[in-house]
Amino acid sequence: MSELDAQTLVIGPPKHGKTTLIRDLCLKHLQTYPTGIALVHDVNRQFVDMCARYDSVDAYRDAANRAVESGAMFPRGASFGCDSTSITELALELGELHNEDGRIAVPIFLAYDETSLMETSGSTWVSKLDLKVIANRRHRGIHPAYNMQRHAGLMDAFFEMATQAFVLAQISEENTRALEKKIGMKPGSLSRLVGAQKYLYAHWKQGVGCV
Amino acid sequence: MKPEAIRQRRYQAAKNKELAELRELEARVKPPDGTGVAEAGPVPSGKSAGGAPVPPPGTYDAQSAPLHTTVKVTPVGGPERFAAPATRAPSSEGAQPTPIVPQTPEPEPSPPPPKHQTTIEEAKLFAKAVVGYFKFGTGMLLAKSPEAMENLRQLAATDPEWGKALSPEGLAAFYAFIGGCAERTAIRYNLRIPYMDEGVTVAAIGIATFGMTYRPKTPGDASRVKAAKDANTKQAAKPAAPKNGKPSDQPENPEDHPVTPIKTGVGEEEIDLS
Numbered sequence: 001m002s003e004l005d006a007q008t009l010v011i012g013p014p015k016h017g018k019t020t021l022i023r024d025l026c027l028k029h030l031q032t033y034p035t036g037i038a039l040v041h042d043v044n045r046q047f048v049d050m051c052a053r054y055d056s057v058d059a060y061r062d063a064a065n066r067a068v069e070s071g072a073m074f075p076r077g078a079s080f081g082c083d084s085t086s087i088t089e090l091a092l093e094l095g096e097l098h099n100e101d102g103r104i105a106v107p108i109f110l111a112y113d114e115t116s117l118m119e120t121s122g123s124t125w126v127s128k129l130d131l132k133v134i135a136n137r138r139h140r141g142i143h144p145a146y147n148m149q150r151h152a153g154l155m156d157a158f159f160e161m162a163t164q165a166f167v168l169a170q171i172s173e174e175n176t177r178a179l180e181k182k183i184g185m186k187p188g189s190l191s192r193l194v195g196a197q198k199y200l201y202a203h204w205k206q207g208v209g210c211v
Numbered sequence: 212m213k214p215e216a217i218r219q220r221r222y223q224a225a226k227n228k229e230l231a232e233l234r235e236l237e238a239r240v241k242p243p244d245g246t247g248v249a250e251a252g253p254v255p256s257g258k259s260a261g262g263a264p265v266p267p268p269g270t271y272d273a274q275s276a277p278l279h280t281t282v283k284v285t286p287v288g289g290p291e292r293f294a295a296p297a298t299r300a301p302s303s304e305g306a307q308p309t310p311i312v313p314q315t316p317e318p319e320p321s322p323p324p325p326k327h328q329t330t331i332e333e334a335k336l337f338a339k340a341v342v343g344y345f346k347f348g349t350g351m352l353l354a355k356s357p358e359a360m361e362n363l364r365q366l367a368a369t370d371p372e373w374g375k376a377l378s379p380e381g382l383a384a385f386y387a388f389i390g391g392c393a394e395r396t397a398i399r400y401n402l403r404i405p406y407m408d409e410g411v412t413v414a415a416i417g418i419a420t421f422g423m424t425y426r427p428k429t430p431g432d433a434s435r436v437k438a439a440k441d442a443n444t445k446q447a448a449k450p451a452a453p454k455n456g457k458p459s460d461q462p463e464n465p466e467d468h469p470v471t472p473i474k475t476g477v478g479e480e481e482i483d484l485s
Contacts, residue, residue, distance in 0.1 A: 017281035020281040020282070020283050020284075021281055023283075023284065024281075024282070024284060027284060027286060030293040031293075034295065035295065035299070037311070048290075049285055049286060049289060049290075050286045050289075050290060050292075050293065051290055052290040058315065060312065061312050061313075061314055061315055064297050064310065064311065064312035065297075065310065065312070065314050067296075067297035068297045068298055068310045071296075072297075073291070073294035073295060073296060073297075074294055074295065074296070074297035074311075075290035075291060075293060075294045076293045076294065076295050077290055077293055093313075094311070094312065097309075097313065098299065098309075098311070105299060106299065106311060192278065193278075196278070199280050199281045200278045200279070200280055201278065201279055201280075201281065202276060202278055202279070203279055209276070210276030211276065
């Protein structure tokens, strides 16, 4: 499956390597696609070594337009410290402007480093904006990646539409059962991750299984 | 054989070959007893029957899948390492390159604020002012023309219709009519008393300030003024003493004795008693 229409979930407790996985995906995206851009909701500034830092989407626009006027090179990665809503809207706007199904000119990697800091969706609701991203990612060339500490942090819609999941250590069997159900794995598949060590993870891909 | 027929036969042959490969694939994947979920088995290397690349083998049984370890990577060179032109190549020849991030469009200018519409309260105040002004003006007119006033009295006394109209009830109705017309005019033409708020505020402050600073005249002031006047008058009438000591037979010329103004002590006003 192409990465251009992937949807990634990373689930694990704090300090187990979730951000490392998202960083790896971001790096691969920027290395693989010469015209690809990365938009990261990065409140904790963990992507500033590969993405330019902006306090707002307007600052990003201004910097891009200054680069157009001066002809200078513009960093393709952007790390934002503002609200996630404006970043999501920006991704959709750029996707509609540059991409269409079968012709992705600007692949967009859209990462939320901590979904608990998202304003648009949570454990009991999904906003229309996020649904738009999930449902139209193939047409807009957007690869959304969600980083969460608990599987209950986001609603089932995110899991049902996920094309790959990185599952790190889980604290209990109940957690793993619920996660297996949400992702669509066999019961017991993630039992090895109960109490697993840090930095160990299982990688599941839609249509393929655990790889 | 016609080219179209040849094409049809080639297509059919490819389709048959594809179907055969698909059947072989299914036979390898399907379990012998026909129960349970198909498990991923060895797939033919290279391309699938449809020509698309085969996905790497995986398993739905995560127990046998390996666990991976995260690897921390720190890119060298910072964000500038992944920099690129901020524009996309034009889609057609001769077109301008498209900026990857468009500038936010300028917000539309806000519409001008709506013109003030006179409220009901403002219209009523306007009407009251018009009626008050009418009463004041007509009162002044009648005060300056006693004959007209007398004529109106006689008219009211002799003609019952005029008597009714000029009675207090009749006048009140007339004033109410004027007020109503003025009120509707104010609403229709968006009129109001200009600077009414400012004027009332200044007048209120001015009257209060005047009240606090005004010093009324005391009863003793008037008699002091009168006494000073009398004293000056007597002094003016008294003959002047002669220079050689003898009384003069000629009457005194008041111009020879200019009178000095006396200050009465009331404010700073000087009263010339000459």
